[in-house]
Amino acid sequence: MTANPVDTPVPPPQAVQVPTAFLDAIPTAFSSLHLADLKDYLDGLRAQGVRELRGYCEAHPEILSEITKRVKVNAINRAMIDLFDVSEQNTSSADFARELTLMMMPAGYQILEAIAGGKPFFNDTLHCQTRCGQPLILVVSMTVPMASYSTVLIGAEDVTVRQTQARDLARAQADFRNIVINNRSGIVILDKDGAVLFANPAAQTLLGRTIWELQGTQIGVPLVAGRNTEIDIIRSGKGIGIAEMTVSETEWEGQPALLAMLHDITDRKQAHTQAQYMAHHDPLTGLPNRLLFYEQVNSAVFQAKLEHHALAVLFVDLDNFKAVNDSRGHAIGDRLLAVVGKRLSSCVRKTDIVARIGGDEFTVLIEIPKDNPHSPIQVATNILTALDKPFNFDGQQFVISASIGISCYPEDGEDVETLMQRADIAMYNAKRQGRNRYACFGNWPRAREKWPKNLEDRITKALENSQLLLHYQPQIDIRSGRIIGVEALLRWQDPHQGLVLPDSFLSALEDSPLLENIGEWVLQDVCGQGALWQRLVKTEHFHIGVNLAARQLDSRRTVDMFTQIMRLSHLDPHCLEVEVNEQALLVENASSTTTLGLLAASGMQITLDRFGSGPASLTCLTRYPITALKIDRSLVHRLTQDTQAAVVVCAMIAMAHALGLTVIAQGVETPEQLRWLREHGCDRAQGYALVRPLPAEAITPLLQTDRPLC
Secondary structure (H helix, E strand, C coil), X not given: CCCCCCCCCCCCCCCCCCCHHHHHCCCCEEEEEECCCHHHHHHHHHHCCCCCHHHHHHHCHHHHXXXXXXXXXXXXXXXXXXXXXXXXXXXXXXHHHHHHHHHCCCHHHHHHHHHHCCCCEEEEEEEEECCCCCEEEEEEEEECCCCCCCEEEEEXXXXXXXXXXXXXXXXXXXXHHHHHHHCCCEEEEEECCCEEEXXXXXXXXXXXXXXXXXXXXXXXXXXXXXXXXXXXXXXXXCEEEEEEEEEEEEXXXXXXXXXXXXEECHHHHHHHHHHHHHHHECCCCCCECHXXXXXXXXXXHHHHHHHCCEEEEEXXXXXXXXXXXXXXXXXXXXXXXXXXXXXXXXXXXXCCEEEEEECCEEEEXXXXXXXXXXXXXXXXXXXXXXXXXXXXXXCEEECCEEEEEEEEECCCCCCHHHHHHHXXXXXXXXXHCCCCEEEEHHHCCHHHHHCCCCHHHHHHHHHHCCCEEEEEEEEEECCCXXXXXXXXXXXXXXXXXXXXXXXXXXXXXXXXXXXXHHHHHHHHHXXXXXXXXXXXXXXCCCEEXXXXXXXXXXXXXXXXXXXXXXXXXXXXXXXXXXXEEHHHHCCCCXXXXXXXHHHHHCCCEEEEEEECCCCCCCCHHHHCCCCEEEECHHXXXXXXXXXXXXXXXXXXXXXHHHCCCEEEEECCCCHHHHHHHHHCCCCEEECCCCCCCEEHHHHHHHHHXXXXXX
């Protein structure tokens, strides 16, 4: 029967002595433990059939206590002392041996199993603590001398820092991989030559290729660390987009590499582009706004200086748009402006620029070809024709016209401000002439927009020094071709600015008493000259026309002035035609009705001037004592080019004849226009195609001849 190993005395085995100096020379922590009768004790346990020492010892704490009592520290080196933070005096005590044994559990169980199993060595990683509670990770190695099993050499290498660093590195690598893989931004690793080494899923999506397709290929743009580059990307279901690529230096598998971060900035770019577009374009028409137009004119002027070509700026202002906007509503007004923008764009070349600079104001910039210096006039005419066509919205029809001012580079200015200012001035000149027409700044002195404050004094001196003069333009009887009358036209022969047309200075005198003085002088000269021609021609059909300003219609002096001058000049009242602009009769006015009624009662003829240039009411033909009407030059100009204009003029002639009125066409410039007017029954005509305005002395020979002029 086998004796109980605990009760059987086992003689202590001979301990193997390890020199301390030898152990201290080893940097790894080492200790030599004297096992005493541990071997026999373990053999006894094995005899009882205890195969699994670990479980047995955990179930029987007294066994573990007995084991620790049988372990003695035989030798220990400096590294082991430092590792476990103990004093050298305590290393030989039984408590330290037990403590060391317990600290090395559960590896200690495996040591015991190795001893009991006759294994000569053992190696494992042990997680334990120092005496101060600091965690330790040790790689424990054990060597058992096979001769006695009485001594075990234990080496312990502290790998706490290394294992912690390795664990932290592994965790960081896992975190990095998780961040890279799941990052919504594209991440691409490239070698120093720009070949792709790695691309995360987001980058593969943005570039439209898998990692297998990307590896080894080039992105296709220069890669410079620290520089941002924009590249084209593929947006899922949205077509091509834009990504911003930021490049920095990095390492990949120990080699220098480049890290490219791809950020989809398509939406941001589109928002920026939209904001830029809105800042430089009119939202209603989509045309460039004032800011962009000024930039474009500046750029065009700079280019024109280099290439020595000319430019033109057209200032287009819609006539009476406010009335349409107020009566029909802003919704209709906005739709009208949008269609006007399209019609203007259709009148120019693709290289020309149309802009809306505010309200009902549009501008056009065109380059004037060297072989066609009249192209601005052609564009202006095309615009007037395009706007002459009715606008139809929701079953409602609208007709609107425009006044256009033209300035040219370099004649009228060499910068955008000057060109715009002078085109604006020319546009207002077109409005004063009756609207629905164009006017060129170059047709009248450049300094007209800067009349000095002493204008009245200068005009007064002009009257005193005979600088104001009259030219006369003959009117031709279309049937006979002979001169039947003339129209008096005012001119100012300024010594500094040359011949100045009245529209450029009379408007500045509208509120001045001097306007009446000028009117009186004109009437005196006209009646005096008319009386001479009346005696020369000796025909009751001869007439001489004089223009009456709107302000003169409201003046009580007008009738008295006409009556007195007519009496003194001995001009037959039937020979004098008083011409009144249709714009002056838009609103019914008691003073205008009285003035015209008294003039007509004295025998004078009343002519409605510039008929068809604006929205005049047809009732003025019956409200006032009108005897003749003048068809506006804008309609006459389009007779042979525009069917609608021809229909309108034809209707005017028929209506006037039905009312017993004489019809006069002004602004006849071509034989074709004169032929059309003759064929359709127009009574009289005047214009450059017949005779241009001339001084009185040049008109007299024409009156003396009986030869037809057309």
